Amino acid sequence: MKYVDEFRSGELAKNISAKIKAAVDPERSYNLMEFCGGHTHAIFRYGIQDLMPDNIHFIHGPGCPVCVLPTSRIDQALYLLEHNDIILCSYGDLLRVPATDGKSLLKAKAGGSDVRMVYSTQDALKIARDNPDREVLFFAIGFETTTPASAIAIQQAADEGLKNFTLFCNHVLTPAAIQNILESPEVREIGSVSIDGFFGPSHVSAIIGSRPYEFFAEEFQRPVVIAGFEPLDVMQSTLMLIHQINEDRFEVENEYGRVVTRDGNQKAQKLVAETFELRPLFEWRGLGEVPYSALRIREKYKVFDSEQRFNIPKLHSKEIKGCECPTILRGAKRPTDCKLFGTVCFPENPMGSCMVSSEGACAAYWSYGRFRE
Ligand code: SF4
Structure with missing residues (x-):
């Protein structure tokens, strides 16, 4: 398949592996964080770690939208289901995430709540059009990749005058999360996590471009390489990071040039900027409350904001004991x-x-x- 097979060649993988082994300094270790869960899966699925020298360590980051959503937001969705006659639409993964006391959206559905799995915001809009007498809430999660689709849904609902559609906004921002990790006590004070460089996310960067990473590469003096999701992308990006680390450079380089540009998808960025604004504070699982790390719906579209239409209290959420x-x-x-x-x-x-x-x-x-x- 075009743009897939070329990036999975075993022969080329061996060549890059040899170059990486020749490039590394055996006297030091290289701790490279892949921010995005897509890279974590590529590393394991294709056995990339086995092709690396022992002193290259991959550290898995928080770039999985379902993973970083705090329990409190799922508890709030469950509260809404218990107290309102709504149809709650969500992407499939989210349904199974455990909430407080072992509850989940899937269990709520089994208990009779109207929870529907959708594949896109367009599915949720259709459900709203088909059920004009019911409130339809779309549980929106994700990084910058999925935010444009939510922006389109809100603008479409406004154009159509849909009165029964709202969006529960949980969209979060990648650069703020990376900055938070670099400022965390584990990295700065305790030193228990050492990060020498980052693989920048692929799909997020297709939207925001590579420019937003330039500030913290400079500020925190860590190199970033935007990497594609195929195994050769990850390996080539590893080599690029090693070269930067060896040369004491901390630049933003773009390995995924077939998709990502410096300025990203400006049409999508404009849509998002028209529809959403920065939230002063948002809770992330693992990172706690991170300033200006998430979006909320602008005043102009407040009638489509679930947090404005419904009473959503702050809840005391509990994590599963022992879950790390x-x-x-x-x-x-x-x-x-x-x-x-x-x-x-x-x-x-x-x-x-x-x-x-x-x-x-x-x-x-x-x-x-x-x-x-
Ligand atoms: S309980 Fe442990 S294994 Fe399961 S999700 Fe949490 S950290 Fe991972």
Whole structure:
């Protein structure tokens, strides 16, 4: 398949692997954080770690939208279902994420609540059009990749005069999260997490471009390489990061040039800017409350904002005891450090969000890497 097979060639992988082995300084280690869950899965699925020298360590970051959503937001969605006659639409992964006291949207559905799995915001709009007498709420999550689709849905609902559609906005921002990791005590004070460079996300960067990473590459003196999701993309990006680290450079380089530009998709950015504004504070699982790291719906579109239409209280949420997702999302632990991994927690019975999502680090370890360590 064009643009896929070329990036999965075993021969080319061996060549890049040899170049990486020749480039590394055996006297030091290279700790490289892949922000995005798509890269974590590529690393495990294609056995990339096996092609690396021992002193290259991949650290898994928080770039999985389902994983970083805090329990409190799912609890709030469940509260809305209990107290209002609504149809709640959500992407599939989110339905299985455990909330407080082992509840989940899927269990609420089994209990009679009207929860519907959708594949796009357009599905949710159609449900709203087909059910004019019911309130339809779209539970919107995701990084910059999925935000434009939410912006389009809100603008479309406004154009059509849809009165029964709202969006529960949980869209978050990548550069703010990376900055937060670099400012975390584990990295700055305790030094228990050492990060020498970052793989920049692929799809997010297709929207925002490579420019937004330039500030923190300079400020925190860490190199960033925007990497595609195929195995050769990840390997080539590893080589580019090693060259930068060896040469004491901290630049933003773009390996995924077939999709990502410096300025990104400006049409999508304009749509998002028209529809959303920065939230002063938003809670992330693992990172806590991060200033200006998420979006909310602009005043102009407030009639489509679930948080304006419904009374949504602050709730005291509880994490599953023993689940290490928060620490894993900060790169401070690995899935196999969790006592629940593979014992009571596995994809069919997830105890935490990192085992639910197809992009989660625990799911990647379970599917491809659990026998390695
Ligand atoms: S293995 Fe399960 S319980 Fe442990 S950190 Fe991962 S998701 Fe949480």
